[in-house]
Amino acid sequence: MFARAIKSIDHLNRTLGHAVAWLALAMVLLQFSVVVLRYVFSVGYVPMQEAVWHLHGLLFLLGAGYTLLSDGHVRVDVIYRDASPAYKARTDLAGCLFFVLPVCILTLFVSWDYVLRAIYDFESGIWVLERSPEFGGLPLVWAYKAVIWVFAATLALQAISMAGKALSYLLGRAATYPPDLAKGGERT
Amino acid sequence: MTTLPILLCVLMFASVCGVLVLGFPVAFTLAGIAALFAFVGAFLGVFDLGLLLAFPQRIFAVMSSEVLVAVPLFVFLGVMLERSKVAEDLLGTMSQVFGARPGGLAVSVTLVGTLLAASTGIVGATVVTMGLLALPTMMRAGYGHAFSSGSICAAGTLGQIIPPSIVLVILGDQISIAYQNAQYSKGIFAPDTVSVNDLFAGALIPGLVLVMAYLAYQAAYATLNPARAPAVKNGPDRSVSLRGLASALFAPLILIIAVLGSILAGIASPTEAASVGAVGALMLAGHRLAGARAPAIVVAALCLIMLLVLTALFDLRVQREALPVAELFAFGGAVLLAGGLALGIWSALRQTYRARDESGERVLVSVMRSTLKISAMIFVILIGATLFSLVFRGLGGDKVIEDFLQSLPGGTLAAVLLVMAVMFLMGFFLDFLEIVFIVVPIVAPILLQMEVAPGQLMHPVWLGVMMGINIQTSFLTPPFGFALFYLRGVAPDAIGTPDIYKGVIPFIGLQICVLVALWFAPELATWLPTTLYGR
Numbered sequence: 221m222f223a224r225a226i227k228s229i230d231h232l233n234r235t236l237g238h239a240v241a242w243l244a245l246a247m248v249l250l251q252f253s254v255v256v257l258r259y260v261f262s263v264g265y266v267p268m269q270e271a272v273w274h275l276h277g278l279l280f281l282l283g284a285g286y287t288l289l290s291d292g293h294v295r296v297d298v299i300y301r302d303a304s305p306a307y308k309a310r311t312d313l314a315g316c317l318f319f320v321l322p323v324c325i326l327t328l329f330v331s332w333d334y335v336l337r338a339i340y341d342f343e344s345g346i347w348v349l350e351r352s353p354e355f356g357g358l359p360l361v362w363a364y365k366a367v368i369w370v371f372a373a374t375l376a377l378q379a380i381s382m383a384g385k386a387l388s389y390l391l392g393r394a395a396t397y398p399p400d401l402a403k404g405g406e407r408t
Numbered sequence: 409m410t411t412l413p414i415l416l417c418v419l420m421f422a423s424v425c426g427v428l429v430l431g432f433p434v435a436f437t438l439a440g441i442a443a444l445f446a447f448v449g450a451f452l453g454v455f456d457l458g459l460l461l462a463f464p465q466r467i468f469a470v471m472s473s474e475v476l477v478a479v480p481l482f483v484f485l486g487v488m489l490e491r492s493k494v495a496e497d498l499l500g501t502m503s504q505v506f507g508a509r510p511g512g513l514a515v516s517v518t519l520v521g522t523l524l525a526a527s528t529g530i531v532g533a534t535v536v537t538m539g540l541l542a543l544p545t546m547m548r549a550g551y552g553h554a555f556s557s558g559s560i561c562a563a564g565t566l567g568q569i570i571p572p573s574i575v576l577v578i579l580g581d582q583i584s585i586a587y588q589n590a591q592y593s594k595g596i597f598a599p600d601t602v603s604v605n606d607l608f609a610g611a612l613i614p615g616l617v618l619v620m621a622y623l624a625y626q627a628a629y630a631t632l633n634p635a636r637a638p639a640v641k642n643g644p645d646r647s648v649s650l651r652g653l654a655s656a657l658f659a660p661l662i663l664i665i666a667v668l669g670s671i672l673a674g675i676a677s678p679t680e681a682a683s684v685g686a687v688g689a690l691m692l693a694g695h696r697l698a699g700a701r702a703p704a705i706v707v708a709a710l711c712l713i714m715l716l717v718l719t720a721l722f723d724l725r726v727q728r729e730a731l732p733v734a735e736l737f738a739f740g741g742a743v744l745l746a747g748g749l750a751l752g753i754w755s756a757l758r759q760t761y762r763a764r765d766e767s768g769e770r771v772l773v774s775v776m777r778s779t780l781k782i783s784a785m786i787f788v789i790l791i792g793a794t795l796f797s798l799v800f801r802g803l804g805g806d807k808v809i810e811d812f813l814q815s816l817p818g819g820t821l822a823a824v825l826l827v828m829a830v831m832f833l834m835g836f837f838l839d840f841l842e843i844v845f846i847v848v849p850i851v852a853p854i855l856l857q858m859e860v861a862p863g864q865l866m867h868p869v870w871l872g873v874m875m876g877i878n879i880q881t882s883f884l885t886p887p888f889g890f891a892l893f894y895l896r897g898v899a900p901d902a903i904g905t906p907d908i909y910k911g912v913i914p915f916i917g918l919q920i921c922v923l924v925a926l927w928f929a930p931e932l933a934t935w936l937p938t939t940l941y942g943r
Binding site for chain 2: 237238243244245254255262263273276281283284286287288290292293294295297298299308311314315318319320326331364365367368
């Protein structure tokens with residue numbers, strides 16, 4: 221059961237990460253188009269420039285869990301690099317339980333109102349659906365803010381998966397730690 | 409202020425340093441410890457948990473920062489140049505041309521380091537690439553082990569200080585926020601601003617001075633110890649390799665000049681220039697991967713140049729009532745050229761998508777995924793560090809540091825020296841980003857209110873450049889410097905760790921000389937931005 225949950229989490233974040241990676245290219249091409257339009261034809265579209273900013277945020281917020289999956293978050297590896305698998309598993313287990321999960325829960329907790337206020341005003345019962353303050357800007361600021369929730373949630377899920385993998389190694393149910401990333405088609 | 413919050417601040421800082429070394433990812437360690445101390449502080453009644461409600465706003469500020477958008481674009485640029493082997497070609501051609509002279513291989517390592525630096529600024533990538541490519545060549549040619557490994561490490565760290573580099577974008581962003589805060593505290597409510605452009609301009613001259621110093625040292629070493637930096641025998645046909653050099657250098661140089669020039673001239677913002685650089689790198693990579701047989705890409709590059717000429721000659725604004733006939737034609741031409749450009753980009757995309765790297769992955773896909781991971785890594789650290797400094801301030805830590813720095817007996821000099829020393833030590837176990845994110849928001853607003861000379865406040869660009877070179881030096885310094893680890897990881901066993909240590913020492917000396925020179929002649933950093941932007 222638990223092993224299957226780990227697999228589904230990894231699958232979710234890997235799929236999300238692979239999809240979101242294309243946003244990096246989209247960002248480059250869109251920003252380049254903005255530059256050509258602005259400097260050659262002297263036209264500027266506010267929504268295009270704002271779309272680039274939104275892509276930038278989506279890139280790192282939605283990619284954070286995937287980056288944790290493929291061990292892309294930088295470590296101070298003076299000790300860690302040459303340590304035993306058991307040491308690595310213990311460090312990762314403790315880090316996930318005491319650092320990543322609490323921080324994700326804290327982030328969800330403190331951002332709850334912040335994001336909701338951009339969507340719906342409970343006192344007056346009005347849908348706020350916050351939009352860009354710029355004239356002609358994108359009407360999606362509320363959705364963009366809500367991505368903070370997705371960020372905390374996907375990261376928390378990935379931390380659970382990572383903790384699970386470390387635990388199953390420590391309990392002797394897995395042969396190696398960290399699990400072979402190459403099998404998942406990943407590399408850092 | 410009571411001693412309890414001070415104690416908590418010190419404990420918090422100490423435990424971050426202690427726990428980081430254990431090896432859990434930096435971003436989460438920072439955030440986790442901050443969260444822990446927030447709750448301990450609240451429990452002891454010295455921290456207001458309501459302060460944490462500012463956290464989502466800070467995250468949103470990172471999401472909507474106009475400056476930080478440049479970071480993923482620069483990362484894309486750098487990774488594309490690395491994965492498509494443009495960098496390898498450069499090093500190969502350079503060493504063919506310069507290798508025929510004593511010390512020539514070391515010189516080409518420095519020059520390639522400078523060029524790569526100017527486009528990426530990722531320390532690890534440069535050191536590893538050159539360690540794998542240049543080190544074996546240098547050993548075969550009979551270069552001294554210490555001299556070669558020192559040259560490679562030093563060239564690899566240049567990436568941080570020579571604009572446009574990612575760390576300068578981030579440092580610039582942090583310094584500009586700090587500068588505003590410093591002015592608010594002084595009661596100036598219409599503050600001067602300092603931008604990433606200023607820092608780019610400020611770092612250019614000190615960076616080039618460093619390169620010159622490296623080259624001078626290498627030339628002197630080769631003259632004094634010809635046995636350890638010999639000329640490569642049976643050198644290649646010079647006429648052919650000069651042509652090769654021109655063709656290998658031409659496009660990357662144009663790319664760098666275009667990106668850096670448009671930023672320094674104040675025409676484009678770093679973000680805009682970065683996107684042009686990223687598309688340029690994409691076209692270069694497509695051209696390289698197609699085995700230099702990609703007419704569509706060459707045509708597109710020509711279209712881009714003609715587009716620039718056309719823009720300079722004609723008024724192409726579309727939103728006007730009546731267009732003169734000549735401009736109508738020019739406008740039509742511009743549209744055609746833009747179409748040609750788009751076709752070339754499409755062709756480059758197809759080439760980079762089709763080509764596979766040594767692990768069998770599509771180059772374009774692998775570049776995008778690496779861009780995603782590096783960007784996520786950077787910004788999650790930024791978010792973690794934001795929580796850290798939020799809690800640190802909430803506990804009153806900034807006040808403690810301010811009082812301490814201002815009470816130092818040696819005045820400004822002592823304060824700067826102390827901060828620099830702390831950053832230098834942190835450079836032994838933290839990467840550039842963490843140091844900048846943790847230290848700059850806390851100390852820079854304080855330092856920027858201090859006077860360097862009577863009546864003259866410290867210049868933010870100067871402070872940024874000093875910090876940049878200082879951390880760069882720290883990366884070179886044994887036994888913990890980052891660059892040394894990266895090189896150790898790829899160097900053959902014949903090269904001992906003491907060789908690497910011995911080799912970098914002269915370069916550390918040069919770094920320190922430049923720092924001292926900057927102290928006595930701040931104009932090295934401030935002259936160019938003042939001249940360019942008048943501030």
